[in-house]
Amino acid sequence: MNNLADVIEQWILRQISHHQDEIIILRRNEMADMLNCAPSQISYVLSTRFTIDRGFIVESRRGSGGFVRIARIPAQEIVYQDAAGRINGQMSLEDIKALVTRLRNHNLITSREAALVYKCMALLHEKCSPQERVPLLQSLLMTLASPNE
Secondary structure, three states, X not given: OOOHHHHHHHHHHHHHHOOOOOEEEEOHHHHHHHHOOOHHHHHHHHHHHOOHHHOEEEEEEOOXXXXXXXXXXXXXXXXXXXXXXXXXXXXOHHHHHHHHHHHHHOOOOXXXXXXXXXXXXXXXXXXXXXXXXXXXXXXXXXXXXOOOO
């Protein structure tokens, strides 16, 4: 027999899978009634199993008009945000190369993109101050994260 937290998690995941945009809006009290549990148990599952680290964003509003909005974040976007967040003025060129290699090894960029990114980063590392370089490198990575239009 599954524990209640597992049942709640599976129910929410099924709801998300039924929506093409992978975003659902629920009412905590209605969910609790449907799953025969307390609203606090729903809150516990949301705060422990639907985290950013696990690829979800949860927005919650309490009160009579309250709701819970749960959205699945594409894994690729999380990896790019993490990589962009790691860039700082203290990074050596070798650190930057390791970051680009990690993206390439996880098939998030092609070999050609990796070569171009590395060349751009090497040039920026040589020609720009850390204060100028960091936002440019972060912007470059987030541009790669954007789907092709």
